[in-house]
Amino acid sequence: MTDVTHDHASSTGISNVKLGMWAFLGSECLLFGGLISTYMLYRGRVTGGPRPSQIFDIPFTSVSSFILLMSSLTMVLAVSAAHKEDDRKINLWLTVTALLGATFVGGQVYEFTAFYKEGLGFSTSLFGSSFYTLTGFHGVHVTVGIIMLMSLVGILKRSKVPGKKAEVVEMIGLYWHFVDIVWIVIFTLVYLIPV
Amino acid sequence: MFSTGFKYFFGVTVLSVVALVMSVALFKNLALIGVAITFLIAAGALLTGLAIITSDGTTRDANVQTSDMTTQSLWPLVTGIGTVFLALGLVTSSIVFFGGVVVLLAALSEWMIQAWSERASSDASHNAEARKRLLNPIEFPVLAALGLGVVIFAFSRIMLTVDKSTGAVLFIVVGTLVLVAGTLFAIKPNMKRSVGAAICALGAIGIIAGGVASAVSGEREELALAAEEGHFTHKECGPEESEYFDKLKEETLSLRSAVSATIIYQDGELIAKIQGLNKPQKSITVPRSNATNIIFRNATEGEFRLVVDLGKPKTEDKDSDHDVDCTQLIETGGEQSLTLKIPKSSSADNHYKLFIAGAEDKQIIVVVP
Amino acid sequence: MAIIERPAPTVPAVVTPTSTYGVLKRPVSATGWRSWVFTVDHKKIGIMYGATAMFFFIVGGVEALLIRLQLAAPNGKVLNADLYNQMFTMHATTMVFLFVMPMAAAFANYFVPLQIGARDVAFPRLNAFSFWALLFGGIFLNLAWFLGGAADGGWFMYAPNSGPVFSPTNGVDFWALGLQITGIASLAGAINLIITVLNMRAPGMSLMKMPIFTWMITVVQFLLLFAVPVITVALFLLSFQRNFGARFFDVAAGADPLLWQHLFWIFGHPEVYILILPSFGIISEVLPVFSRKPLFGYPFVVFSGAAIGFVGWGVWAHHMFASGLGPVSVAVFSLTTMAIAVPTGVKIINWTLTMWGGKLWFTTAMKFAIGLIVLFTVGGLSGVTHSVAPSDTQQTDTYYIVAHFHYVLFGGAVLGIFSGFYYWWPKVFGKMLNEKLGSWNFWLMIIGLNLTFGPMHILGLQGQPRRMYRWTEARAGEGFFNLAFWNMIASIGSFILTTGILMFLINVWVTWRNPKKAPLDPWDARSLEWMTTNPPKEHNFDVIPTVHHLDEFFHRKYEEDATTHTMKQVATAEELMAEQERNADKHIHMPSPSYWPIVLAFALPIITFGIIYSYLISVVGGVIVLFAAYGWALESSTAPDSDFENNTPGTALAIHD
Amino acid sequence: MHKTLKSAVVVFVGSLVAASCATNAPQDTWQPKGPNAKLIDDLQQPVFAVAGIIGLIVAAAVTYTVIKYRDRGQPIPEQTHGKPALEITLTVIPALILAVVAVFTFGAIFKLAKTDDTEMIINVTGQQWWWEYDYPVQNEFGITSPIISSGQLVMPVGTKVLLRETSRDVIHSYWIPALNGKRDAVPGRVQTLRLEADEPGIYAGQCTEFCGLSHANMRMEAVALSKEDFAKWVANQQAPYVVPAKDSLAQQGETVFLNQCVRCHQVNGLMRADGTPAIAAPDENVWSGAAPNLSHLMSRNTFAGAAFDLLSKKCRDEVWGAPSNVVGAKYLAGVTEDCLNQKDLRAWLRNAPEMKPMYANPADLEISNGKYRGMPYLALSEDDINKLVAYLLTLK
Known part of the structure; x- marks a missing residue:
């Protein structure tokens, strides 16, 4: 998504790709809004199987949330390295961000497995269906983010990136921060607020 | 005349078809597989066609003399492993079989590309670059x-x-x-x-x-x-606190409107409030075979649970206990919903009722016409 | 095409296209079908959108005719119940998602860059991808006809009737997944057009100097941007329930079926404005041109469009007045629904006042525009009658509603689209549509439309519900003008309407064969898209114009006499064109064609097909997606100079950037 | 141009006028027969009138403009961009009209949602593709044990009846236009609808939320009886089962019924040969878990979701066309042998899915765990059908 026609400067002063990413993220807000609403409506509807407060492990999820937040910090470092055109640090911080993201996803895989063992399947109850759908969608977003970060590292190494490097890093950074912010909302609404 | 891209995609198409033909052995519905094959061939053919159109690589490919140099290759080995998995899978489980298919496909495509790239030109570094470009x-x-x-x-x-x-x-x-x-x-x-x-x-x-x-x-x-x-998958509807089912209680309720009845345990009396009737009732009518939501609200000091007695289970064993379902223990002021679905009408030997666990006399009759 | 060479505007010959990072070398062909399939030119994509939409219009029209044939007489035998249910479901789905939306996208794609003085959209490859995703999504949706039956739950697909037991064929799966694909297309298109409008306006074109059509399209794209994800969520919930055993609409698990209705209509109501606003935009261009006056109250029309966009989010539950929302919600949504009638009324008033005091020229485009004002008003007023919630509980799900939204969508959206056809045909194809046939087209459509949908008001008010595959004489009432009579009239009307639309197709055919070229400025038009050749050059404008006025083109042709306030022509379109060609830009970089959009789009139906039949197929689709995404990401939007010959300095032009 | 307008206006206004031309459309929404429907009608008539007038004004304004300002060679007009004062006025006027409409609308919304003045409640359950009614015990109406019926809702006149609607499978919608607007029957929810009839009569209705294959065949009627007639009806519904005369055709029919029909259809009081009550188990055979209870079948005028008449055409017209003072008596007479619509009933018993599409293919059963979603084809012999018809006629 790096098409730019260079005929004249953009009317808003923001590059097309960045503005495009903003628009996309605006749209994503509604996607997560819908999923979160569904969860909020259904979280207390348990006709069988565990209820939210019976299986949530708040200390663990707090730690994994913190790790995801840290990854936003490293993403910021990557973007600032990109502005300084320090290729080594771009690669380094992108990798660290991806690793932190992977740690988070690893934690989510663990959490899903543990919940499943404790009796919460995807089809067990409305709580189960909506919980796995919401957090699963978020997990997929993080995973896509990791793939983008790793690919970016690979592509940068081969110096194949079309367009401006800093812009691409910044665009992926926007996405990554968005995914983090969404997690903060999910963490608060899903885990912290009792049913 | 056959460009490299063409060969590549043609190979992919053939391989996909082979994979699908294999899966015909595993799936029952042959008609669907037929459609699936059409789809895949279409995908492959599209790409193959693209490759022809672009005449990709012809400038270099057409008149290149085949060089004899060969490099060491991992892929024959991996192909072998894939085949073994495939065979094993046929005997053991389909997961192993699919694993074999995936390995085999991966190995064959890598092998094919490598083989092609080695003959692409006499320049080894160009060949390596071509391979990278593709893969x-x-x-x-x-x-x-x-x-x-x-x-x-x-x-x-x-x-x-x-x-x-x-x-x-x-x-x-x-x-x-x-x-x-x-x-x-x-x-x-x-x-x-x-x-x-x-x-x-x-x-x-x-x-x-x-x-x-x-x-x-x-x-x-x-x-x-x-x-x-299955700690949370079974309910214990007795009066005492059950170890897992009651471990943590949910006291707020997302289901508030349009319920069939609200059952209130008020000052030691169990009453039902039904929309349209102003007086509290001692019985509720519930349509047969219908998922019916009710709300239990505890307005008495202490923790109580509402139990629904669903009559004798459908087994031949006449002595078996009645089927029950219940809410958790609900604190004073708390409420919880309960969904009933009763498939048989109530009759002389089939009574349904709601009661408070440990206080069987506090009850609401459930009529199923 | 990467470089437009000046002064000799020939297609540069290709020597060795650079290979992209994937397997394929980038396409460079400028002629033949390849120039269409791999194009990223917004104009070609716009035309392909239009052709696709027209094809689905015919498909949806045939479905509608079958429905009307079945209902012409009591106990119709043309279709059985199952087929009828599929027919009305697919008629609505096709008309909404595969005709009106893509047709609006066609106009938007073609004219927004031209109207804002840009050379292409912000993301040309994404634009091509949107189109192909729409086409493949549409085909995928209709594949269900051949694979066990199409969706049969109505376009609103209420849960739990859309669940696996109640809708046993794969039709609903095809429907849900097909709409996901077209949703992706809409979303990508929306982002593209929003960025185009925000970032690529010609110098001097402030937002309040933007042509009104572009304005309305912008509002629509924002609506899409925020509405599409909501239906995406709903469709995911439905698909997860049908394909993976989720319980979102399983009442036995405590689910609330109204969740679907809320999600669907939070999308579905803005969708109504998504369908109608582009046509409002079209006639807001047509009326001033043929009245020789600027749009009356331009800022009011802009703000009422934006207001409709905003308030449109707060009225969804008026589709659910009978669902049992509770009196408070019903009252609130009743009020907001009445509120949205106000900005809509503003538009009608402004259009009328635009004509007032004008110098009206009744071309076919103008006739369609005036037809829209009157017939949309009928639809709008019947809409007001069911903003009155208690009254709506009598009318909802009857033919009165069918009458209402067909007056809105046919009398509004479709007439607007036809107005656009006649107005912009010379711009797009360089030939004028025949005005005489156009007149036939218009009058047959208007008569047919009123005969088809007019009687439906009566049918509905006298109690004929919708979505019934047959009706019985026992409920038709007595007397000559009973429901049987009106059903017959409606069916006859639908064939007159069809004849009207056929007239258009004949007109296209006749025009096609007629070698006569259209003049440069046949309508004495007002906005920037007319300030270039017919059809426009690939790079749209030789010089990017600097904008000083709303209706820039008009103000370059005419000047106001300071004393008499009358307009005096100072230049002709030909003169302006010649001047542009003299000062043509020397360095024009255009985005180059690409394979990746079509490859990526084609992978989507493969994935969804796999979800229905076998995940193995999905994996193949997934691999193609990855492959295409990488190829795409690693390809620069403009081909490097080495792809073209004649780029040695001196013979042609230095290429900057 | 003005021809367009003319034709549009003529069709629109003409349509509205002509609407009154069809006499006695049974589901006419403009002929209220009870206070709830009247309330809606009183609200909507002025709104329709105002809307019509505004429509005419717009059409007239456009027509006038089109005629007056057509191109007669006048110079290009002044390029005016609008007059804000005029714009604002023309925005405020419709807003004010709508504000007035809103006030009246609000009143009606809350009046129609009231449930605390109810005199009688009836539970209504929708399923594919028929309605079940059950009357909870209400001693003041003589209902001492629950009554269950289907197809036709029987209610006393001048009584504020509250329907408590729900559904067993998908969403349906209950609509008797003459008595009130519609209310959806949503599974998992209980929603209420007020009904009250001013005078005795039979009021037609139709399920209006698309509910699957046979949606078109899901009808209903509300039968309003005078209070005395209603008491008679209640007494009849609570009357004990009458065993058919020994060795009659009807008795053989009872045996067929016990063998074939009782799997799904309950007839209260029916005993098996071994003296145990014959309890239907529709939940084991039908997806929705219910089939119409056929006790006192012949007291209803319709069958199979009110899609077909139990009365022959002549007898039906007599009941439906009866003036309000005798309609109750005619209705209570029920279906006699002379009046029975033999043709449809027999066709139904012969092959129900042919008369009313009901997902009868084996493939359709697979997805619902082998359960039917309506009455299946039973392969009854003509002989069995004769016996069954004779038996069903005894279910007065």
């Missing part, structure tokens, strides 16, 4: 996903083995290590690449080894027990 877009993401997948999976197995608090600590440790390592690299730009690679490799190996060990040693005790006993 990197697939290899990069697949390898990244595989690598990440293995690490993530191994990590989650470790977490499943250690107990909850250790898990949280472990999580902090891993996160911190990643951060610290990153920072170290950042402030020590002179560190040798090999040192960095070694640290990363060690970390990965550690996690994978830990994962394997954990997977072998099995998950932590309480999880294993929960999976075995």
